[in-house]
Amino acid sequence: MKYTSYERVKMALEHKESDKIPFDLGASVLTGINKHSYIHLRDYLGLPKKEIELCDVMQQLARVDEDVIEKLGVDVRCVDPTPPLENGLAKDVEERGEYYEMNDEWGIGWKMPVKNGHYFDMIKRPLETIDTITDMENYPWPNPVDSGRFTTLKQRADQYVYEDKKAYILGRQYAGIWETALWMSGFEKFFCDMLAEPDYAHALMNKITELKMMYWEKALETVGDNVLIISEADDLATQNSLLCSVDLYKEMVHPYHKKLYSFIKSKAKNKVHIFYHTCGAVKPLIPYLIEEGVDILNPVQVNAEGMDTKLLKKEFGKDMTFWGGGVDTQHVLPFGTPQQVRDEVKRRIEDLAPGGGFIFAGVHNIQSDVSPQNFMAMWETLQEYGIYK
Secondary structure, eight states, X not given: OOOOHHHHHHHHHTTOOOSBOOBOSSSSTTSOBBHHHHHHHHHHXXXXXXXXXXXETTTTEEOOOHHHHHHHTOOEEEEOOOOOSSOTTOEEEEXXXXXXXXXOTTSOEEEEESSSOOSOEEEEOTTTXXXXXXXXXXXXXXXXXXXXXXXXXXXXXXXXIIISOOEEEEOOSSSOHHHHHHHHHOHHHHHHXXXXXXXXXXXXXXXXXXHHHHHHHHHHHHHOSOOOEEEEEOOOBOSSSBSSOHHHHHHHTHHHHHHHHHHHHHHOSSOOEEEEEOOSSOGGGHHHHHHHTEEEEEOXXXXXXXXXXXXXXHHHTTTOEEEOOSSOTTTHHHHSOHHHHHHHHHHHHHHXXXXXXXXXOOSSOBOTTOOHHHHHHHHHHHHHHOBOO
């Protein structure tokens, strides 16, 4: 039996096997493709040359076009908010000497080299010198319910589900609660605040949570009852360990995740699945993510400490859908041979696919050094081995 993309994704989220493993490319800014790799891929596929639209300026991610989605059989689409009407603290990209520079609407500054630049790096942290709760509250925070964000959400959501028969990820306003606090304050300051100034740290985490709750209530109300997946994201770990102890996570991050995800599920008009992104060696925190209400783990960084896909599936596969982990994008996909890519993809499918609960994507975004030959080796292996009997 052949299923629609929407049915295929829904069954995977319900931990059931459909006709084949669902495939995602570009349904979020965490499962996309760098513009340079995308240009080469379009050429390799024999598709017309066109001006590439960016869906994420900071990561230089290409918006995946309809002809690529059709040709590769992509099952999931992206419904991200559109820019707000009020710019607030945002400043457009400007070329300044050897760098492009910009501010986002939170007041965070970013820059990218003009020559051979692949993504923007953070250079300005607006709360770095703020120490009091009053000053933090008085900061000019972005308006999460600015009407500009929601202008085309429902139109796109309805088209993808009802006309194209595809699922979509409803995108967030910004990074996750903890990541936003770290970015706004600077990592060193907020790590210190968590230990030495816990009242301030809690107040900042709560402020960001409240802004997110406002956004998600409006976004869910706007799209209605056809949303399956909403996206949230922090990075909780490095390649080899957690960014903070389990006990500190339980005290400083866990309550706000739980509050937000419970709120989202209470406001949704149907059952929604929380797609949560964290890179790194996050295995010790997976039980807490499940308790918080996270349904989907992305990107499943297979080469990080403790992130063995076979063991992850065995321990958490009943409670968690794995979205990603289809191929190592740090070593194998950019630097391996096509045969090494095929072997890697086959192994990950064998580990993660049985019983559903798996949406195929790379480990994070496809970077600029991935050849179209290796990309297609990945895709072709999915077509061959990603079939449920």
